[in-house]
Structures are given as C-alpha cells and as structure tokens.
Amino acid sequence: MVTETALRTPAEERYAEELAKLAEADDSLRPRGWTLSARAVRRFILGDTKLGIVRKFYGDDPLVDRAIVSLMSNQGLMLVGEPGTAKSMLSELLAAAISNDSALVVQGSAGTTEDHLRYGWNYALLLAEGPSERALVPSPVLTAMRMGKIVRFEEITRCPPEVQDALISILSEKALAVPELGAEQAVRAIPGFNLIGTANLRDRGVHEMSSALKRRLNFETVHPIADPAHELELVLKQLGERLGPAGVKADVGADVADILVQTFQDLRTGRTKEGTSLTRPEAVMSTAEAVNVLHAAALEAAFLDNGKLTGAHLARQIQGVIIKDEPEDGKRFKAYLDHVVKERSARSGPWRDFYQAARALRLT
C-alpha cells in the first residue's frame, strides 16, 4: 500500500481547497469553457487574504492580467524569459485555475515530433481493426481541443521547425484533421481550448521562431523579481513549503536569508545597492536557484549542525550555483567577496560568517 504522498502533485490537487473556495465565492463573468471567472483566476495566482488564498506569483501583477486576457482571446500565450523566472510555474497555475487540469503538457525537445502535437496509434489495435477512434492515441494538444482545456507547451523553441509549423495550423484553424479516419474527419476545438508556450531566452531559437507562429502567440517576458523584499518573502515561504512536509525544523533568521537575496540580486543585476558595479557571472542566479541554496543550507543546519542557519551554511551551498562550467565565474564571485562582502562583514555578524566561510571556498 502506498502511504507516502508523491513528491510533486499537480497544482489543481495541491491547491484543491483554494480552488473550491474560489469556485464557491465566484460570481463574476466566466469566459466560455473556463472553470473559474477571470477574476477568480487572478485571485488564485496573486492571492486574496480575505478568502485565504496565498499569493503564488510575485513581482509583476499586470503581467498576470495580460496573460489571462490573452488566454480568453484567440491568441495563444507565450512566456519567455531567463531560466528560473517561474514561466513553467505560471503556466501550470493558469491551466489549473482555468481548466482545473495542468497535466496536458508537451515537453519540447530536439526529439519532439509532429505526432507529439497531433496523435499516434496503438499499433496492435491499428493492425487488428484498422484505423479507428479506439486505436487513436491522442496527443495532449488533441485532448485539450476535445475537452476545451489549456494545453501547455514547454520549451517550444527547442523543437525542430516542422513541429513549430504544425502548431501554426492548430492555432489558426483550431482544428486538427485525422485523414486516416475519413476525408472529412477533423477534431474541432471547443471553447476553453488554448495554448501556453514557454521558452528560455538563453536557448538559441526564440528569435528564429517563424513570424507566422509568433503572430499567433502573445509574447510576455517574465523578468526576475526586482524587489528584494518580494524575493525574500518568496524564498522564506518556499523554504517553509519544502521543510514543513518533511518535518524538518531549522531556525532561519530573516537577516541571514537576506544575505542570500542580496547576493543573488547583486550578482544577477551586476550592481549592488551601494552602487558598486560588478561583472555578472554566466551562471543563472534565479530565484529558483536561491530557494535551492536556502533549502540545502537549512538542511545542513538541521541535520549536520545545531539547527540554526548561519551565513556560513549559505556560503558553502552557494558555491554549487556559481561554479558550474565557467571558470571565470569563480573569479567574479571572488571579486564580489573582496569588493562588496568584505565591507559588509565589518558591520554585521551574519555577513561576517558568510564572508569567512566564502573566503575558505575553492573558487578557481
């Protein structure tokens, strides 16, 4: 018997209670085929204290409104940005709120074929009975069209051009021909169907997408969180979500977590709040990485130390984010330590712990 819950469940399951509350309180206009009104979808993502809905996406509320509007229109939605800016998370939340189903996903890669967008066959049945509805294996896109749901297409730009081309006709015709089932056989999308694509700007390809496909999608750029206070709130909240279910207790002071947020913001933007310019590392310094560092540091504090998170735990974990495959990054981080962190360490205890432990790392 399975007693443990899965490591990760779809958003509509994780937030089933919230979605039920929103549906119950929902008296606003619901776009055709949506399970919630546009206002309730916004509340689900941006939070509503009165209803007890937590904020899930930070830093750009107008972007969420534009995304919702775009999904009501005939255009698909395309979220582009640096890795770790919550493009996938936002697309999952939108699909969960709009369709109560975030599981219809195509994962784009160099190996994605047109069949992944259209349909395949159960060959045993195909051989036994010939082409039939029963033998057809629908793609997530086809299922979304039939059921009037949102389909998510991750990393579109990693797909070969012919796959991207197949998407154009689906988005413009809102229908998919199945010639094997008869000349006139086509699946027509019902209301509620739309597509959310994501793409990383660091991958080659966003700029090479065909203009025909670009025209069928509304592009929104998701930026890293600019406000340190928002980022701090988010990383602390996510740390709680990770440690809580695992039953791990760590004492994480806001002043220590703030070191993490500040170093990430400094290195990501190439500018400190004191006004010093820095060379930015090549490594991705996203909020997602910051949460990973804090999580690992808290685990070290809880399991290998006395449970109190210090700057030293952070310093040891940050190494794995900064030192990946670019040797220059180690030097850049060392310059940051010498020119920025050293000064801060003269004024604050947690920064001193961080500085001393970071100095002891092998950075080059």
Ligand SMILES: Nc1ncnc2c1ncn2[C@@H]1O[C@H](COP(=O)(O)OP(=O)(O)O)[C@@H](O)[C@H]1O
């Ligand atoms: N603006 C933000 N609001 C909320 N969470 C964020 C934000 N930016 C990053 N995150 C965190 O980063 C994680 C990784 O995001 P993900 O959706 O995988 O990024 P992407 O698809 O852009 O690479 C999210 O699950 C979330 O925990």
Ligand SMILES: [Mg+2]
């Ligand atoms: Mg992603």
